[in-house]
């Protein structure tokens with residue numbers, strides 16, 4: 462195990478104890494509702510093995526507070542390479558991986574549904590989906606292929622390029638340990654500034670906007686700390702917006718769009734996302750016609766890929782207002798779910814109670 466991963470795990474295991482009281486949602490003491498055996502028992506699956514471990518725990522707390530607890534019993538289950546644990550009152554009880562159950566007070570508790578809110582591996586890349594398929598546990602996200610495809614930014618871009626109407630930026634993939642183009646070749650091929658990012662990652666960890674040739678190698682080294690593959694991408698210029706969507710019965714419902722307005726930062730980096738260096742404006746200040754085109758494209762991608770649950774597609778709108786090119790930045794299949802995250806903002810703006818959206822997702826699979 463590399464040192465950096467080890468550090469994350471040590472921090473993560475520390476955070477289990479520190480953050481577990483804050484995981485308590487309204488009306489759901491200690492992260493575990495009364496398991497009365499009458500209501501479906503939902504595991505809110507959080508944590509994971511990436512830098513986004515703690516962000517995921519915050520999303521789990523959000524989901525717990527949004528869930529209709531008159532309909533569902535909820536237990537947060539935290540996963541990491543150190544172990545899988547159910548948060549049961551003040552205790553962390555080990556999960557039996559044969560059937561994703563745990564034992565408390567001499568009684569075995571099983572689950573009826575897994576609401577996956579891990580950002581990054583293993584919850585956003587298909588690994589956990591494969592496990593839940595094997596033990597026949599219904600879950601809240603898309604299936605194995607969609608999860609692994611959307612989590613690999615380079616592979617996703619290649620796939621999307623083949624769908625008429627989808628615009629993605631040019632990019633080059635660099636693999637750890639393999640020969641790579643020189644800095645000069647990269648700059649010639651993709652222009653400067655360009656973006657260097659982990660091919661599998663999130664929350665802008667390891668992402669750099671590279672302006673000069675000498676910044677390329679340090680940026681690639683930094684991104685390699687997050688992922689064995691790094692993508693160097695041509696910069697897209699314009700307004701960054703994001704669109705949430707989910708499948709309600711047969712219909713793909715799109716939420717009002719959010720626009721990202723940066724405050725003193727160069728791009729939507731970690732500080733902008735989590736430390737207030739951006740304003741997130743919902744609904745986005747764009748023409749209705751552009752909004753309608755974004756919704757239509759989002760629905761088209763959702764259906765073409767065959768997604769399930771809430772996804773969020775991020776775009777950059779370039780060119781003349783009202784006639785913008787819609788460039789796809791990335792697809793998030795387990796988007797952030799803290800009260801301040803985009804999706805809860807968008808659902809609030811739509812007027813639909815967020816508990817209803819979560820219930821639709823659960824009922825659609827039970």
Ligand SMILES: Nc1ncnc2c1ncn2[C@@H]1O[C@H](COP(=O)(O)OP(=O)(O)O)[C@@H](O)[C@H]1O
Nearest residue numbers: 656662663664665666694695696697728729791
């Ligand atoms: N090609 C690009 N052109 C312009 N901005 C970019 C580009 N790639 C990334 N960014 C900026 O970096 C942010 C993070 O990149 P993204 O690919 O979304 O990674 P993450 O999965 O970490 O969120 C984006 O929200 C955007 O602000």
Ligand SMILES: [Mg+2]
Nearest residue numbers: 664665775791
């Ligand atoms: Mg992003």
